[in-house]
Amino acid sequence: MKIYEKGKMTGSRRLSEGIYELCIKTNIADKSKPGQFVMVYPKGKDTLLPRPISICEAGNGELRLVYRVVGKGTHEFSTYKTGEEVMLLGPVGNGFPLEEAKGHAVLMGGGIGVPPILQLSKELRSESVTAVMGYRTGDMFLKEDFEKYVKTEIATEDGSFGVRGNVLDVLREKNLPCDVIFACGPMPMLRAIKKYAQEKGIKAYISLEERMACGVGACLGCVCRTTKKDAHSHVNNARVCTEGPVFEAGEVDI
Ligand SMILES: Cc1cc2nc3c(=O)[nH]c(=O)nc-3n(C[C@H](O)[C@H](O)[C@H](O)COP(=O)(O)OP(=O)(O)OC[C@H]3O[C@@H](n4cnc5c(N)ncnc54)[C@H](O)[C@@H]3O)c2cc1C
Ligand code: FES
Structure with missing residues (x-):
């Protein structure tokens, strides 16, 4: 409600x-x-x-x-x-499926996709959860907040802090165990995560950002393309504000 x-x-x-x-x-x-x-x-x-x-x-x-x-x-x-x-x-919106955080869960945030990952880290808090945050520079935000709850790794594009590169570079460079990914960030980052998850045969739950007007499913201003047809409308569309913003990466055409 x-x-x-x-x-x-x-x-x-x-x-x-x-x-x-x-x-x-x-x-x-x-x-x-x-x-x-x-x-x-x-x-x-x-x-x-x-x-x-x-x-x-x-x-x-x-x-x-x-x-x-x-x-x-x-x-x-x-x-x-x-x-x-x-x-x-x-x-x-639907929110992240917390029940899918099985084995080693890696929570990834990039840029202004970092904030929603904090509440997720708090609620999934455990030894087997790692947060990987990506920033452009060492002018970071919320880093200390993440460190209160989970093991936290950092990537910066300019290499001024943590691993130089993006969140996936951290995963590869540190050889982090990863059974499932939860992510929010810019579209190129989400596309790369979708590809990585497909290659590794793991699930990735990604939060999409679309321009929105009503926020209640009425205006269709926020639709994204899905890989399967919707049972009611018979088109490859989903409304990010109601069916999303979180989708299993394989369900969306990004
Ligand atoms: C599900 C979701 C969660 C978001 N969470 C955050 C967050 O936690 N922190 C954050 O900084 N930003 C977040 N955004 C992006 C944020 O909504 C936009 O940056 C903001 O609406 C821009 O408004 P503005 O008036 O400053 O910019 P303007 O460009 O003047 O906005 C003009 C119109 O476009 C819409 N719009 C512009 N950019 C976006 C965008 N990227 N996404 C959706 N609508 C947009 C605005 O809502 C407004 O209706 C989120 C977007 C979505 C869809
Ligand atoms: S913002 Fe109107 S349907 Fe999603």
Whole structure:
């Protein structure tokens, strides 16, 4: 059941260059699971649509959202102050299938795909879980948060911290055991993970990012191509906001 309500800001701060967090008191927090997201409604008159932002952490009636400022909506979010009210709809989407975390699970986040992997790390916390985070440079965010819960490895594109390269380079260079992958990040990273998982014969659950308008399955603004036909519509489509954002990599044509 989705909740549409005003949440109350309990904190906000800058985490690194262009990356900010919002902490919000809301009933959505205790109803959500890792990989789900909320639609956040900007207040400006020229920003009509809500913005989808993943749940980075949730618990004790509070949501933590971590986002990159890219346009008008996210810029407005970065001006919010403690005590301010913010309209939310959520939790939205299916979330990661936690029951599939069998054997050695590797949780991968790239760029602004890092935040949703934090709540996943908290909930899957165990010796057999490793988080692998990819950043452009050593100006990282949430690294210390991951280290509280799981073994954490880092890749940076410029090689200024951890392994030079991407999240899959870490897997190969460190020879990490891997029976299943959960990932969120840019499309090239997800495509590479899909290929890697197919080659190794393992499952990968990937969280897709599509432009969204309604967030409730009504506008079809967020469809992605699937490998199988939908039983109702008989087309190779799925709505990322309702059937996703998390898909088993083999199910989607990316
Ligand atoms: C399921 C999901 C989870 C996401 N989680 C996060 C997150 O945790 N942190 C984060 O920083 N970003 C996340 N994004 C991307 C985020 O929604 C966009 O960066 C944001 O909507 C941009 O809004 P804007 O007004 O600042 O930019 P503008 O470019 O001005 O936005 C114009 C319109 O395009 C839409 N839009 C623009 N870029 C995207 C995008 N990449 N994905 C979807 N819609 C977009 C906006 O919602 C808005 O309706 C997520 C996107 C999806 C689909
Ligand atoms: S955003 Fe409208 S159907 Fe997904």
